[in-house]
Structure formats: structure tokens, C-alpha cells
Amino acid sequence: MGQTLKDPLWQRWVTANALGEMAGLGLTFLIGALFFTQFGDQETVGWILASFVVAVASGAIEATIVGLAQWWAMNPWFPAVKRRAWWLATLAGALVAYIFGYLPSTLMNLGEQVAEAPAQVMEPPQWIVLLLAAGMGAVGGAVL
DSSP, X not given: XXXXXXXXXXXXXXXXXXXXXXXHHHXXXXXXXXXXXXXXXXXXXXXXXXXXXXXXXXXXXXXXXHHHHHHHHHTTTOTTSOHHHHHXXXXXXXXXXXXXXXXXXXXXXXXXXXXXXXXXXXXXXXHHHHHHHHHHHHHHHHHO
């Protein structure tokens, strides 16, 4: 199969995403590791909220690196797409993902801290778990 005109774009896109994610997620991991080793694992309300903010902020750094790498990859083929517009779109999507991704565990940890007595953990019925998983897959699949 011969090369098409789109092959260079595809190669630049894959390379930019791979390197951008490697650098972005690596930096996100480094920030998280430094934060947790510096402050330890203190299960207080302030600590839980600070952890949430650090996680989301490091996600913004990752989104910036990936968004700029993606813009660099596609710019020769799509010069009308401005760097700032692409970066803001990537940042907005990543912030939504990071916030909704960290929100459940943050709320559960906060709930444990404010509860007077340990609550009895009850599993939902299997049909609810399957229904929620299917809904999450449908939404996640459409978004991704």
C-alpha cells in the first residue's frame, strides 16, 4: 500500500501525542509524588481538598503540553486553527475530565472525615452497577 498525503499528518499527530503525553503525564506524576512525599498522607479535610486542587492543576499542565504538541502536529495542515484556541479547547476538556475523575474519590474521602461513625458500606444491586457501567461506557465512548 502506497503512502498517501495524510500519512505525514498521522505520523506527526501520533508522535506529538506520544511525546506530549509522556512529558505531560510524567510531569503530573512528578508533581503528585513531590506533593505527597512533602506533606505525607494526612487524612484531613484540608489535605483532601489540597490533593484535589493539586491533581486538577497538574492535569492542566498535562493538557497544556499535549495541546501545544497537538497544535504543532496539525498546524501545517490546518493553519486556520489558532494555537490559543486549540490550547483552550484541550485545557477545557482535560479540566472537565480531571475534575469529574477525581470528584468521586474526593467526595468519598470528605464524607469519611465528616461522618461521626463509620458508615455501613452497602453494595448496590448488580443490575444498577451494570446499568451505570453501560451508561458510563456510552457517554465515554461518544466523548472519546
